[in-house]
Amino acid sequence: MTSQDPAAFIRANTALHEPPLVPEVKLHLASEIVPIWQMTEEELEKSGLPPPFWAFAWAGGQALSR
Secondary structure, eight states, X not given: OOTTOHHHHHXXXXXXXXXXXXXXXXXEEOSSHHHHHHHHHHHHHHHTOOOOGGGSOOHHHHXXXX
């Protein structure tokens, strides 16, 4: 995987999960929080982008979905 292929990075570091508050929705989520966060931050730091908030089903987003 290269930093030029975001889709490959997401597939390699996430899995389809059903968030606890909205089980009817399947999302590509990080299974292990710390490794993907560190890996992504290191890659994103090079290009000045924010951390991978997209990799986690935050409670607020789930509440909005509900």
